[in-house]
Amino acid sequence: MKRLWTPWRMAYIKAPKDKPNGCVFCAKIKAAREHDRDNLVLFRGRHSFIALNLYPYTNGHIMVMPYQHTSNLELLDGATLKEMMLLVGDSIRALRLVANPQGFNVGMNLGKVAGAGVEEHIHIHVVPRWGGDTDFMAVTADVRKIPEMLPETFDSLAEALKQVRRAVRKKRKR
Numbered sequence: 001m002k003r004l005w006t007p008w009r010m011a012y013i014k015a016p017k018d019k020p021n022g023c024v025f026c027a028k029i030k031a032a033r034e035h036d037r038d039n040l041v042l043f044r045g046r047h048s049f050i051a052l053n054l055y056p057y058t059n060g061h062i063m064v065m066p067y068q069h070t071s072n073l074e075l076l077d078g079a080t081l082k083e084m085m086l087l088v089g090d091s092i093r094a095l096r097l098v099a100n101p102q103g104f105n106v107g108m109n110l111g112k113v114a115g116a117g118v119e120e121h122i123h124i125h126v127v128p129r130w131g132g133d134t135d136f137m138a139v140t141a142d143v144r145k146i147p148e149m150l151p152e153t154f155d156s157l158a159e160a161l162k163q164v165r166r167a168v169r170k171k172r173k174r
């Protein structure tokens with residue numbers, strides 16, 4: 001993937017990494033559900049959950065994560081792995097509804113050397129892509145709008161996910 005022009009990520013790079021209260025992803029889940037919007041938690045499943053990335057590469061950058069705090073993908077059980085992939089699918093459907101991307105980057109960075117920002121708690125990135133999005137973002141110089149758009153993006157994606165989940169439930173009942 002071409003490196004995107006993402007100046008707001010400096011806030012993340014400069015933020016202290018040794019948080020006294022532990023893992024940032026576990027903190028999202030331990031918090032009460034009423035704080036899900038503040039914590040950018042879009043959906044809670046049985047074994048895993050969907051959240052918007054606070055330091056996105058593009059608008060609509062989603063992460064699917066297990067509840068289990070682990071840096072080892074190979075330690076997750078089958079039910080968790082299956083649900084995570086289903087939630088990746090739901091995320092793609094929701095992004096299609098909201099933003100009509102032309103493609104997606106879906107993947108994981110395992111370990112710091114592989115580029116993981118939070119290496120102690122694995123997560124699958126779902127990044128929507130549009131043709132020429134790197135150039136577009138660099139040229140318009142309006143990239144700083146993306147983090148400001150997080151609450152708006154959250155609301156439309158949360159609504160789209162509800163639609164997607166309803167459709168999935170209906171299909172399973174048939």
Ligand SMILES: [Zn+2]
Pocket residue numbers: 023024025026027068069070120121
């Ligand atoms: Zn964790």
